[in-house]
Amino acid sequence: MIANEIPAIANSLWSASANPTPPCPPLEGEAETEVAIVGGGFTGLSAALHLAEVGIAATVLEAETPGWGASGRNGGQVNPGLKEDPDTVETRFGAEMGGRMVRMSGEAADLVFSLIERHGIDCAAARTGWVQPAHDARAMETARTRVGQWARRGAAVRLLTASETADILGTEGYLGAMLDERGGNLHPLNYALGLAWAAQRAGAVLHGASRVTGLKREGERHVLHTARGRLAARRVLLCTNGYTDGLAPPMARTIVPVRSVQVATAPLGDNVRRSILPGGHAASDSRRLLLYFRLDPQGRFVMGGRGAYDTAGTEHQMARLRQVSRELYPQLGDAEWTHAWGGYVAITADHYPHLDAIRPGIMAALGYNGRGVAMATAMGRVLAEWAAGRPEAELDFPVTPPRPIPFHFLRRPAVAATVALHRLRDRIGI
Numbered sequence: 001m002i003a004n005e006i007p008a009i010a011n012s013l014w015s016a017s018a019n020p021t022p023p024c025p026p027l028e029g030e031a032e033t034e035v036a037i038v039g040g041g042f043t044g045l046s047a048a049l050h051l052a053e054v055g056i057a058a059t060v061l062e063a064e065t066p067g068w069g070a071s072g073r074n075g076g077q078v079n080p081g082l083k084e085d086p087d088t089v090e091t092r093f094g095a096e097m098g099g100r101m102v103r104m105s106g107e108a109a110d111l112v113f114s115l116i117e118r119h120g121i122d123c124a125a126a127r128t129g130w131v132q133p134a135h136d137a138r139a140m141e142t143a144r145t146r147v148g149q150w151a152r153r154g155a156a157v158r159l160l161t162a163s164e165t166a167d168i169l170g171t172e173g174y175l176g177a178m179l180d181e182r183g184g185n186l187h188p189l190n191y192a193l194g195l196a197w198a199a200q201r202a203g204a205v206l207h208g209a210s211r212v213t214g215l216k217r218e219g220e221r222h223v224l225h226t227a228r229g230r231l232a233a234r235r236v237l238l239c240t241n242g243y244t245d246g247l248a249p250p251m252a253r254t255i256v257p258v259r260s261v262q263v264a265t266a267p268l269g270d271n272v273r274r275s276i277l278p279g280g281h282a283a284s285d286s287r288r289l290l291l292y293f294r295l296d297p298q299g300r301f302v303m304g305g306r307g308a309y310d311t312a313g314t315e316h317q318m319a320r321l322r323q324v325s326r327e328l329y330p331q332l333g334d335a336e337w338t339h340a341w342g343g344y345v346a347i348t349a350d351h352y353p354h355l356d357a358i359r360p361g362i363m364a365a366l367g368y369n370g371r372g373v374a375m376a377t378a379m380g381r382v383l384a385e386w387a388a389g390r391p392e393a394e395l396d397f398p399v400t401p402p403r404p405i406p407f408h409f410l411r412r413p414a415v416a417a418t419v420a421l422h423r424l425r426d427r428i429g430i
């Protein structure tokens with residue numbers, strides 16, 4: 001169970017199979033550091049590790065425990081690239097910056113798997129490839145374009161026919177797919193915990209149960225307040241993504257937190273297991289309300305999709321995911337469903353992650369739009385480079401002012417309306 005979480009989304013498979021958490025006592029009394037990091041998910045832990053590795057003192061303040069947020073709850077699918085295709089990114093941001101963003105996001109999975117190897121992180125990492133199956137003709141055209149653009153840039157990406165897709169997925173529901181061999185899957189909580197151990201070994205300081213409730217400038221330093229301590233730092237990195245609170249306005253208004261949920265079966269029998277994703281691929285499909293699915297190393301089937309803000313709606317979505325799973329894979333039949341959990345992803349208005357200069361000396365990275373295993377790890381490294389003094393113009397992502405989303409107070413009804421519209425469009429194929 002996820003500690004300090006509401007029961008409807010707390011029964012996590014990853015928490016039930018987690019490695020030990022490194023010791024991270026709460027911050028007590030007065031402390032100093034070079035770089036203070038708020039939030040102990042992939043973004044904050046990657047930043048801490050990369051800073052510690054170059055000898056810069058970094059302290060992580062996490063409200064709960066490392067990996068407590070989305071990083072410890074997600075599908076564990078390592079998906080390279082941004083949501084937008086490479087040509088679109090380069091058109092919008094220009095050949096120079098856009099090219100850097102494409103390269104950095106395309107190589108983000110390399111970073112994840114190389115960190116795992118370098119630090120011996122025990123997280124069942126498998127670089128088996130990521131499949132994006134197309135559910136209709138329009139999605140197939142998008143897959144063709146996407147594959148063409150990545151292939152022109154030398155990436156290990158190819159288009160699959162309907163029958164190749166059926167072989168890889170073990171279901172015939174799709175017209176074809178993009179296969180991205182750069183991707184794969186892992187145990188997300190154990191990856192986060194492994195980053196935490198590695199950061200600590202490299203010299204970073206980690207404090208759990210240390211929610212930052214105040215952030216003030218005092219002379220040359222920023223002072224972060226928790227219930228029982230104060231931390232002074234030269235620079236501050238805000239890494240709170242879908243869990244962003246009112247600490248540093250207007251940060252919370254630059255994203256919309258949206259709940260995503262997953263359900264998982266007990267380990268399947270050998271015959272059924274061999275018939276589903278036999279090559280161990282991770283899949284996330286092309287629907288507007290996308291389905292993402294995989295097996296875990298014990299042969300449990302794990303299916304994820306959009307949740308709801310309230311408990312009844314969330315439970316309804318979980319039941320729907322079990323039903324959709326049985327439609328895709330009738331052989332799941334009466335498999336026992338043992339886990340159901342969820343967490344918040346951070347959606348941005350333009351569907352890009354943001355690297356936001358909140359105030360002088362305070363930088364935030366957030367808004368991975370549900371695709372942060374690879375990107376949050378990579379953005380953590382960008383934050384570390386900034387905190388170590390690299391000029392903003394040389395970073396791999398553009399630094400922007402925070403851009404609050406207009407009518408943000410209407411976000412919940414707006415999300416509900418958008419979900420209903422997406423569901424209808426997925427159903428009738430427009």
Ligand SMILES: Cc1cc2nc3c(=O)[nH]c(=O)nc-3n(C[C@H](O)[C@H](O)[C@H](O)COP(=O)(O)OP(=O)(O)OC[C@H]3O[C@@H](n4cnc5c(N)ncnc54)[C@H](O)[C@@H]3O)c2cc1C
Pocket residue numbers: 038039040041042043044061062063064065067068069070071072073074075076077078079210211212213239240241242243244245247260261262292304341342343344345365366368369370371372373374375376
């Ligand atoms: C159910 C689900 C499935 C997903 N599936 C995938 C997937 O398969 N592939 C993929 O690439 N991405 C996926 N994602 C998205 C991915 O998990 C996130 O993009 C990524 O984990 C973001 O990492 P982060 O470190 O920025 O934020 P988080 O991991 O959310 O960490 C933020 C942390 O900040 C802490 N915090 C907040 N406020 C404060 C404060 N004031 N003081 C101290 N600490 C604070 C929180 O406690 C939290 O631990 C999924 C997300 C969810 C929820």
